Amino acid sequence: MKNYKNIISALVLALAIAGCKKYEQFPVDKVGIDKIFDSRDSAGVNAQKYLYGAYSIVKNGHGRVGGDYLDVAADDAISSASGPSNVATILSTASYNSYTLPADENLWGTYYSGIRQTNEFINNIDVVPVLAKYKTFSVKYVWKAEARFLRAYFYFELIKRYGGVPLLGNKVFTIGDDVSLPRNSFDDCVKYIVSECDAIRDTLPDYPFPPVDPANPFSKEADSHRATKGAAMTLKAKVLLYAASPLFNGGNIDGSNPLTGYTGADQNRWAAAAAAFKDVMELRAPTGQLSYSLLDNYKDIFLTQYNPEIIFFRQGGDGTGVETANGPVGFTGATGKGQTSPTQDLVNAFPMANGLAITDPTSGYNENNPYTGRDPRLSYNVIYNGAQWLNASIQTYEGGQSKPNGSLQQTKTSYYLRKFMGNFESTNSYSSHSTDWIIFRYADVVLGYAEALNESAGPTAEVYNALTSIRKRAGIAAGNGSLYGLKAGMTQDEMRNAIRLERRLEFPFEESRYFDIRRWKIAETVMNQPRTGLSIVKVGVILNYNPINVLTTKFDAPKMYLYPIPYDEVQKNPNMKQNPGW
Numbered sequence: 001m002k003n004y005k006n007i008i009s010a011l012v013l014a015l016a017i018a019g020c021k022k023y024e025q026f027p028v029d030k031v032g033i034d035k036i037f038d039s040r041d042s043a044g045v046n047a048q049k050y051l052y053g054a055y056s057i058v059k060n061g062h063g064r065v066g067g068d069y070l071d072v073a074a075d076d077a078i079s080s081a082s083g084p085s086n087v088a089t090i091l092s093t094a095s096y097n098s099y100t101l102p103a104d105e106n107l108w109g110t111y112y113s114g115i116r117q118t119n120e121f122i123n124n125i126d127v128v129p130v131l132a133k134y135k136t137f138s139v140k141y142v143w144k145a146e147a148r149f150l151r152a153y154f155y156f157e158l159i160k161r162y163g164g165v166p167l168l169g170n171k172v173f174t175i176g177d178d179v180s181l182p183r184n185s186f187d188d189c190v191k192y193i194v195s196e197c198d199a200i201r202d203t204l205p206d207y208p209f210p211p212v213d214p215a216n217p218f219s220k221e222a223d224s225h226r227a228t229k230g231a232a233m234t235l236k237a238k239v240l241l242y243a244a245s246p247l248f249n250g251g252n253i254d255g256s257n258p259l260t261g262y263t264g265a266d267q268n269r270w271a272a273a274a275a276a277f278k279d280v281m282e283l284r285a286p287t288g289q290l291s292y293s294l295l296d297n298y299k300d301i302f303l304t305q306y307n308p309e310i311i312f313f314r315q316g317g318d319g320t321g322v323e324t325a326n327g328p329v330g331f332t333g334a335t336g337k338g339q340t341s342p343t344q345d346l347v348n349a350f351p352m353a354n355g356l357a358i359t360d361p362t363s364g365y366n367e368n369n370p371y372t373g374r375d376p377r378l379s380y381n382v383i384y385n386g387a388q389w390l391n392a393s394i395q396t397y398e399g400g401q402s403k404p405n406g407s408l409q410q411t412k413t414s415y416y417l418r419k420f421m422g423n424f425e426s427t428n429s430y431s432s433h434s435t436d437w438i439i440f441r442y443a444d445v446v447l448g449y450a451e452a453l454n455e456s457a458g459p460t461a462e463v464y465n466a467l468t469s470i471r472k473r474a475g476i477a478a479g480n481g482s483l484y485g486l487k488a489g490m491t492q493d494e495m496r497n498a499i500r501l502e503r504r505l506e507f508p509f510e511e512s513r514y515f516d517i518r519r520w521k522i523a524e525t526v527m528n529q530p531r532t533g534l535s536i537v538k539v540g541v542i543l544n545y546n547p548i549n550v551l552t553t554k555f556d557a558p559k560m561y562l563y564p565i566p567y568d569e570v571q572k573n574p575n576m577k578q579n580p581g582w
Contacts (some may be wrong), residue, residue: 006042094554146226294446397537524557
């Protein structure tokens with residue numbers, strides 16, 4: 001297989017994000033393996049740097065796909081950039097095949113390189129006589145557990161894109177080896193990831209990390225991005241959620257093909273996922289308090305480091321890159337490029353602050369004043385006409401300050417991205433803030449639990465409690481019965497729709513929606529209709545809101561529910577079976 005042979009000559013892909021001091025940049029390709037895993041290195045300095053290199057393979061989602069967020073290729077936004085080379089446009093208009101899938105999302109080789117690197121670490125770390133202790137054992141065993149976590153995470157990222165993939169165990173291939181490996185079944189891959197998470201969870205550090213202490217090998221600042229017991233438990237739960245979802249559990253795109261999912265449906269898979277999420281929710285730190293909780297302020301989740309909602313993240317350093325790429329145009333000294341244009345579809349999904357849908361005649365929605373009295377998460381995710389930003393009222397009507405038209409890249413929908421940005425409503429310029437990329441956060445655990453429990457047991461009180469806790473934190477009013485706008489006595493189908501909506505409202509641009517509409521097997525409905533925005537025309541003091549179509553998207557079902565195995569892999573490996581339709 002091409003990707004194995006191409007990486008034989010390198011010991012590791014260990015380059016970190018440029019300028020991010022928290023990931024070690026270590027030129028291990030310049031030294032031998034015996035120098036990295038040195039039997040005389042009681043501090044394990046080089047080995048630890050090698051492990052940090054494996055962490056750098058974990059993706060940062062900011063502008064990850066050709067400068068765009070991955071969810072721009074779903075129904076929550078479009079890219080403001082033009083031209084067919086834009087990655088999100090290619091993905092959302094079905095303009096790819098097995099050899100033109102954009103490299104930024106065709107991550108087969110990337111993650112197999114990570115698997116090789118973690119295998120190198122796992123196979124060699126035992127020779128390093130690390131003296132530092134964690135609990136009662138050498139820190140090197142914590143490091144090995146971290147490497148196994150990363151390997152399991154890389155496999156998860158592969159199977160949710162491709163279905164079953166080759167499982168390598170601890171094998172590190174050399175040039176003389178036969179690398180014509182077949183794909184393992186989807187079931188085999190799920191069982192492997194789950195078993196790895198179970199095996200390592202109690203060796204990984206507890207969360208939260210202890211404070212800086214010379215006698216302790218972990219510190220909050222240096223180690224907060226590293227895998228913990230909670231991260232392993234969350235990965236297990238996420239894998240089980242995907243395995244229970246319609247795409248793989250009863251909706252296999254090739255019903256008798258074990259590579260593309262299960263060959264039969266089993267409701268018990270939902271119960272297993274619910275139990276795994278519940279375990280994370282009940283996890284306690286050594287001090288006795290619950291390890292994770294919802295942060296009080298939704299907007300601060302992405303700005304406040306080490307907050308109790310974060311379970312696993314990719315460090316991104318401090319800066320203003322998100323604002324520079326996505327901020328509104330039209331400001332002097334605080335230039336934005338407006339790369340991300342949220343859709344009207346997303347904006348319409350947000351209810352009123354009383355929790356009722358804008359289509360509900362009792363909600364209080366005013367189509368002539370459409371942004372007043374809405375779910376606060378709307379203003380935390382989207383900048384709309386009239387919103388406060390940089391000490392000004394945003395103008396996205398035609399010819400307005402942030403919608404000047406002409407050739408300047410600007411919003412195509414009348415909306416700009418707000419999420420992930422600093423609190424710049426009342427400042428004149430941007431300033432540096434954390435740009436960490438959160439991969440697992442507690443709200444995902446809560447909503448994953450609600451979804452799995454509803455599917456396995458129906459809309460129980462626990463399901464309601466999980467969903468209302470998210471809505472309460474969002475700032476929605478409690479209302480009658482403290483249901484936060486939810487309907488009492490919902491059926492299982494109604495609750496399913498409510499949970500799916502809540503996921504959309506909670507996780508825009510976090511690489512959730514893109515995969516959710518696939519695992520729910522609704523992408524063919526969602527994506528085979530045009531994306532919409534607004535053309536706002538100002539006449540005197542009156543604003544006229546005119547719906548417009550901004551992009552025709554396409555989803556070829558069933559083949560697009562899974563990515564094609566890369567063309568070169570299939571051509572060079574007679575045992576590598578392609579996914580259906582490709």
